[in-house]
Amino acid sequence: MTSLPTENEPAAHKIADIKALIQAFNNELHTRAKSGETVETLLKARSDFIDQLLTNYWNEILGPYSNQLALIATGGYGRAELHPFSDIDLLIIFDESELDNYKTELESFSTFLWDIGLKPGLSVRTISDCLEQSKLDITVITNLMEARLITGSEAFFSDMQDQISIDNLWSPVAFFREKVAEQHNRHLKFGNTAYNLEPDMKEGPGGLRDIQTIQWITQRYFGSNSLGELVNHAFLTKNEYRSLVKGQRFLWKVRFELHLLANRPENRLLFDYQKNLALAFGFEDGDNNLAVESFMQLYYRTVMDLERINELVLQIFNEALENKVMDVTPINESFRIINDYIEVTHPDTFKTTPTALLDIILQLQKHEDVKGIRSATIRLIRESLHLVDDEFRANPRAKRLFLDILRQPHGITHQFRRMNRYGLLAAYIPAFDDIIGRMQYDLFHAYTVDQHTLFIVRNLRRFALEKHRDDLPHCFDVFQEIRKPELLYLAGLFHDIAKGRGGNHAELGMHDAIEFCRQHGYNSYDTNLVGWLVQNHLIMSMTAQRKDINDPAVIHKFASKIGSLEYLDYLYLLTVADIRATNPTLWNDWKGSLLKELYNNTQQLLRRGLQTVTDELSDEIKDMQYQARQGLNIRGLSDDKIDRVWRTISKDYFSRFSVEDSIWHTLAISSCRQEEMPLVLLRPQTHRGGAEIFIYVDDRAGTFAICTATLDQLGLNILDARIITTNEDLALISFHVLEDNGSPIPDLTREQSIVNVLRANLIAPDQSVLSVDRHRPRQSQHFNIKTTISFKSDYQKRYTILEIRTQDQPGVLSTIGQCFSACKVNVRNAKITTLGSTAEDIFYITDSDNKMIEDSEIIDQLKESLIEKLTSSQNSTT
Template identity: 50%
Template structure:
């Protein structure tokens, strides 16, 4: 039986825990005070680490007693680096010795005191991530998992047996396990996986400052690789060993210090280990970092622009350094293959590099030529790190004379006219600073965010995504995703017109002026400088100035109305312009927000495009009359009904209850579906509720046929919203016999169709159940509001517009998109005696922009200001002013 030499249980453990919790609390408050007084985070994270060394060593002695010197207490990970932010976890390793006879101490003797020590750390609030192992166990775990060898690379002895610590350290080197090549490849795979998790972009508007591309982890990965290969201890070794220039090291150090400042402030603000720059923290952080503006959103945007430009620089340094390490870690001198390209460049292992460090100084145009070379030589994988450095060092050569040089303009246009590599090279040009230098207005939007829930990427990243989307229309592998776009792209004689329009469409964001108008001016200057013909220049200008017209028309206007279509066609002017506009619109919407595109928008834009194309073929001078449209819908509907075996007398009986308005607002397939449903519906079947999962417009369509009653719209929308469905369109028709027809186009909140049959049955049953109780007030929608909504509340605004044909009053509502919004509007309509005929529902981030076509109870437009004010007051009372 082994001899128990552990210390006795610690007397007054609760008192000890309280003492140390108080010490931690006082030190935390002291560090926060110093931070607010201006002490750099770089100093404070080391002070916190040193203070915790004292706490852990004290606790080690308290609980281990005579055993404290036989084991080794080791800090690993970020704690090992002495980088502890206010709420960072502490990573520790307890290294056990391997007792041999006649030693009376066994591992069992350590168990109780170690458990007491580790519980003590949790009790005082330190949340340690601990492991307890022997040297052999450490080596076995490290051999299996590169994250463990990485953690151990940062190991630092806090207290205990130094020979034990050295025994581990001596066997962790690359000559024993994880050689430099294998370690480097593992870290590259880890980084690729991490980047993919964040969609390969650092420019999401709620970035993770630690794990996101360009974040602190990118700096750490550089440190781990040089430490593994050179046994270096800090980033200064990069400078001493010639990996970085003074300017690059300064950029790296300043970026790290800035991210440390942000992370420290974030931990203090949230009172937890929070590394996500969520919207709810950005305003306060902007204020703390000195960004003040009467418009707080602009202050946030400037703060975040600094953040995004910082991580962009870190991404660039990470790419350059890792490529240098790759050459050292993976290749011997004899592995390098040199192939000449031209008088300025050569290929080295498939990476392009300058033949002479003075190339850019002697031939400044080579700063553009290098990207064209990459396009024209698909075997080239990228630019060699040393040449990336030279590009950065010679950006000053891209001055006004350079920009006006006809050869530079020709080179840039040649890049845009290539069949491959346009997106990749524009991204590289942006990452290395060339694009911002060549197009200064573009430089102003690099890293520029828009503080809302709609635009989830910075302006420059969004712009490059638009160009990527346009390029995909030309690629066979994406044809199934966008068949019409792919078909139209083949008809575009000069795709560069689209790329230029995309490059310019948001280039004036953040200028304080109308970005479309100013962007058109910038686009015109670009075209003049680049020798683009007058005709093409006018098309590009028009596309930039009107790049929103198609999405706004499709989503906010009644595209079943021949007058609306004729107005849109007149504004567009020609089939060629329509083709360009449609492609740009689809690419733009898809690049704004990954969750924004859905089958409804796809179908709506396609319908607007095809209808407008038909108008051009018919001729703008021969607009479709309403009577002609009605006759056309009836004729096409009748053909469909005949195929279903519905005889004309039944069709006429149903249609006699409908007015001409109905046939103007519904598609033939919708009219046929409704006609069949009504023809088989008796009084006992009311209310009739039907759902078809896929309509011609890509959404599910719900059809309600019921006795006219109060609150039908309010009831229906409340039920649909409570069920977590998104409503895009609503039409209300009063039929003969005191009956009403409501139809809604809906999708799941994810933008997906409603595929599950049980879900479809549930929706219809809930609607029918609700509508059978006409006297009840509409249900209150209880769905939880998004956490982000409260940070982006929109003042409620109502605008009344005249209908050109004097049939309705058009009410435009702008408000915060909260659960139950439509139902509340419906209640206001009922209270004020308002009839609703049509609704176009549009949500842009947290902002609802809904259009309602309404009349008074006598089917007349609301002409009196007093009528409008009563309705305005009622809606605000129900919806709220924000």
Template identity: 45%
Template sequence: MGAEIDLAEEEAATIFSAPRIRSRLAQGGYAVDAFRETLRWGRDRLYGLFTDGMPADSLVHARAHLVDEVLRAAWHKFLPGVSEGLALVAVGGYGRGELLPHSDIDILLLHSGDTLEQQRKALEGLTAFCWDIGLEVGQSARTVEECVAEAAKDITVMTNLLEARLLTGDIALFQRMQQALTPDKIWPVKAFFEAKKAEQTARHRKYDDTGYKLEPNVKESPGGLRDIHTIAWVMKRHFGAQTLAELRERGFLTKQECDELFAGQDFLWRVRFALHMINGRREDRLLFDSQVKVAQLFGYVDTDANKAVEQFMQLYYRTIKTLSCLNDMLLQLFEEAILRPDSGEPEPLNPRFQIRNGYIEARDDEVFRRQPWALLEIFLLLQQHPRIEGIRAQTLRMILRDGKYMTDEVRASVKARALFMEMFREGRGLTRNLRRMNRYGVLGRYLPAFGRIVGLMQYDLFHTLTVDEHILYVVRNARRFAMQRFRHELPFCSEVMQRLPKPELLYLAAFWHDMAKGRKGDHSQIGAEEAEQFCLQHGLSHTDAALVGWLVQNHLLMSLTAQKQDISDARVVAEFARKVGTRTRLDYLFLLTCADIRGTNPALWNSWREALLKDLYRQSVRVLEDGIDQQTLEQERAAETRQRALELLEARGVARDTAERVWQRFERDYFLRHTPEELAWQLPAIATATDDTLPLVMVESVDERGTTVFVYTRDRDHLFGLTTGVLARLGLNILDARLHTTDDGFVLDSYTVMESDNAPIVSPMRYAEIRDALRKVLSDPEVSTIDVNRRMPQRLKHFDTPTQVYFSQDQARGRTVLELVTADQPGLLSLIGRVFQKRGILLDAAKIATIGERAEDVFYITDRMHRPITDERVLDELREVLVRTLDRRETA
């Protein structure tokens, strides 16, 4: 590969040679058009070379060469003969000689003081000229003394100047600046190293310490190009080295590691180059639309197993994993060389490992070759001894080198299996340990099923992490339930956690729940079989293994039941409880469900979902432990809700007979669908409402479910469509709709809402805005439709989710169930409500679930006579209209 790069460098140097560029400019008389044309020619030539497969390393250097010559020519055009007291200096990435098509071109006008003022007019002309020809130059003008003062205050300035490169002008002045910035005068090596390491830590934290998000930043995310820059900066400051290749010469990297570093850097440069080329501007984020285009540009094609974009992104994630590993190792090697040149006395741990300067290390170079199961033991020791800060760099290098000795024979050994299982039983430090094992490749080698999902992503907006990273986040969430210091996050989950007889079974289920993603077939079923077999092989009893397998197979059961079914219906709860079977299984499943949702998408977990799951959990406990039947469960729940609401009302001075008088108009479903807090909040307003004050609209965060919008008014056509249209126009997300119509023609509709970013609504002014907007529309009998004039979010435009409609019958409650899967869009519910209204369909309730770019909603509907819709012809027509309306964005 090195020979290929050398040839490419030679080819690029020939194409973008100084004589050739000067000749082009001279032929155009150094006019503005000549400069513009030269830059345009250079850009097009670079794009062509990129498409032809030239290594990105050569392309970024060629772009820098081109800009060098253009700037030099422009300098001599405006400042001919100026060679003293003024210098044009490239800094930052441009100073390194690395420029992508639209990268920042950072320059420093280094001056001696008086010269700047003398040449101010010429320099202003130069700056304007650069912009005129299309070079977006970022510049600063400083004396040597000012450079030193600014660098002393700001490590970023120091870093930019560290990479300074003279383009033209006063050589002596430039050298004086370099001499003034040496480590013996400013930013000693130790201080510089600590500052850059802290800077990297802060940068990683900004990205939640993971580069495995759906839309990563190729430059700044962990494992990105900035991590390579950090290595280069420290190396340059400490050793005076000019290139990364010197890492190998100085013994910091082996040939293989050096090849991996350069290959990773070239890949990321190539990705960034493609992003700049596709977007026609600087862009370092791999956004959804760009991912598809870059994958196509790189030659990936869809297969039955994975889309082209998923294949490309898996390579991206695996590349940054390798680079993160090298970054860890090199920074620690630097730390040992810079901060702790004295190796210190070792503290033995066992015959294979010892602690030195707070880090664990192998006691000899052959440990992992002689006893490969020690590749697991070292991580268990890190768990058992939390005072150990990490793995020493040389030992980490051995882990990377000797991972290949983790063979099938080793995996099947009693020793290896016992060590791995002990990590889960130990609990403490499990998540951090598994992340280390994944980062250093040990986890995928020990468990090939895990190795297959490393870097695997799903091209949707629902799953915000790669599969392997998501799994480790779910394990993390499960662990936090057991830790006292995180009890405040989800107290109820922490309480349930205390009842688990074997917490490690929850961790194992979390670890296995998505392990079979990316394979043909049901990942829950495949994963369950493999998880149960894994547990048996690792010494668990048949009972424990069966529980882990059951949890993996049913890890979606509780979330789907709570979010897509009407859990005010006792039959739904009873059926769920029947599938679960025991209180112990319920405890494990509840915790796994909460951990999974929180680890899937940060925006997905909210107070409403938590309340739904807790409600389903508590109802199921009564069914499982008390053995009550469906009818009794509904009667008792309704009676308890009613009684608790009466107590709340009496405490607020509302007479009991007032409540009973109002409530006699309402059926039992009303008490099953609302909490006591909601009933007590609604009743005083309903009791005093008159025709003159209708529609009654109330907005408040009444209980743990979030903000409730309550509408009480006489029934009218398209009420659901109007209400949801107004809420959508206000930029609100509707999480739930509970609709109730009395026999005397009044509606009591409740909507659970949040802001568009899923943030809770807390401002009284926002409450008033929602209330006033709804009253204005609902009180006007002339308004029959609402246009939701909100633009489709950019991210939603990149996904194609064809509309699917399914029907079933809820015979016990005399209604039809319509399940809808379609692409999310602003005003979707209002559009659906319009379809229902035009076809004489009444809506009894709705379960709203937006899964990333997909809306997966359930509607409970009847005809105008409040009867279920059973005519297949009518249902087929409704399906056809919904598909046509939603897929074509047409009005029904």
């Protein structure tokens, strides 16, 4: 082991040597970790090293006073669980009457600790201070429970322990309740889930803090913080204890390696470290899964196991501490309720009646006042999962029970989460086991596949509940038309069940769903509906976000794919629930309005029938013009002025903008004087959500690049762009935008600033700076998306449709716009979609004569320019 400097030289002269020594010891720990030394040994070794270092310099700096005070380790250091960069929590106990004698030495010791880079959590208190604060603060008494004397006065330390004895300060019941409340509040900070992209392995659900909570409660109840006490007193079985210790050891190893990788006290599994952690744990890329995905799946499954054990242990303690008179309410021959918790009536219930494994879930739904399952019965469920085999799944009663769970008016969300936590869901639907803890290494999917799936079921359930009606009233109304809600829940359960298998997960999942429905007695119509929903669960979101949903041909094609109003209702609800369950940052009013508009347009067409729509389209445009004209007349605009504006634009305009849009645009153009050109206006809120920026400007190359660069520089997120040219060589440009964080434009000052900057850049295009120097977000820097380009013609031969898939980063639209300018290409429409770290944008473009691009040289030049510029931009920000 690395040795400390001798005590002969004054401490102040050895700071550099000691810092080098600490670094050398950390390097030594790293080497020992790579050689396979156990993590327990390494944690103890660092604790011993710090003990030795502090003892040496405590004695040196305090000199004759070193035994008149007590230097005490608390927290993780007190437990001798010291990771490479863990906090060094210290408590110094002193006699207040003697403080003046050694105050200078104490200050020197504190300064020394900071000088050598330990960054200690240092408290200096009298014993009475410790006593007083321990009475008031659960965290103080918890820290002192783990106190350990490093050096100094043993008498002080012993006296403190006697006076702050937890037996005198906190009753077992009060301590337990405080710790459970503390854990509950901590979990809330993480959204009650450990299954997000960058989990906190210390504070998050199922993390190290949950294990420590068990240890603290164990120490208060049994007088020892050894987890083995839980086995000795039959609170845990030997298998459960082994799982708990194995999980703790795994998290210790992850945290140890994480500290070394980060070179700081990092507890979050950030993208910066996940790949290296996977390599450190021996994972390799496979055909269907990356090494990092396999490592993270192991992590998520481990914390799920620890969550389950934590729940079990805390409930056993709760039962032991309450010591209530047993209030027993029989349910049936298999179950009874004891003090608000359900349990089996006999230890062999599941052996003799395996279907009771599902029946107990159903009973929880039927008895809403029941708080949960008693600990002994939770254990029996876990021990009985092997009974859920092919024979069990073929049992008609088991099938009925599972469908009854789906059909209950209450508790579907909570009980499916419970079934997943106990392993019952994966036992009954074996394919579900593959997605438990499965993460997808991207920024689009914020949760593991199983948690995402359960969030979808939760979202679908909320559509049915009056208390959530105001959140999404249209979804609530549509849900009331659903014939069989359980078919919707089944589609949600199966939509991603084939993730990670290789191949098209929607196709594979469809086959799983159809087989399940057939086995459970659904007729062919319902079976096909569920299978179709799983197979097509992405089609509505992709159409809304990537297609021009004002184009009748797009609606006709989509409606033809849907086929019926009932299918449309089911798909709409599943789509909204899916997007809202994928990533909290994805949903906004803009997406909601796009989906609702697509739903309404498709519903109207399906009601009319899918015959040729040419005449109907003409009638629809006439109707829109009539409504817009009425609105404009009410606002004081004469028919003559309206006609003067409208005769310069094509009828295509009215199929791409709403009545509300056309009223706003027409009013603006009709009143615009030449000296006001270019005209730039902003509406902070539109019927689609977000703000609309309307620009009326000379139609010239480079305008799109200037606009996109300016909006990006201003920190705005462009959702949609539409450009219409008039026969007077003017352009009507509409951008829908949100702030970069997804929020609306906040106030009038911000609105005016956007308008002023954009107009100034359009007035002096040659002086506009098109570069965007905003930093690329930290997370996205770990995902390098290869740029792909494709071209096709639209069905009416009006435009060339360009699809670009590339890395999303600040300035990406500006870069694309500059390529358009260089190649003399005009943009007529744009659909902007960001999926995590990936930009998937579609542009409707024309040549300099505003015609579909048929010159292959222009296509090749544009493709080459886009790939070169986007790749170069991506590399420069990596």
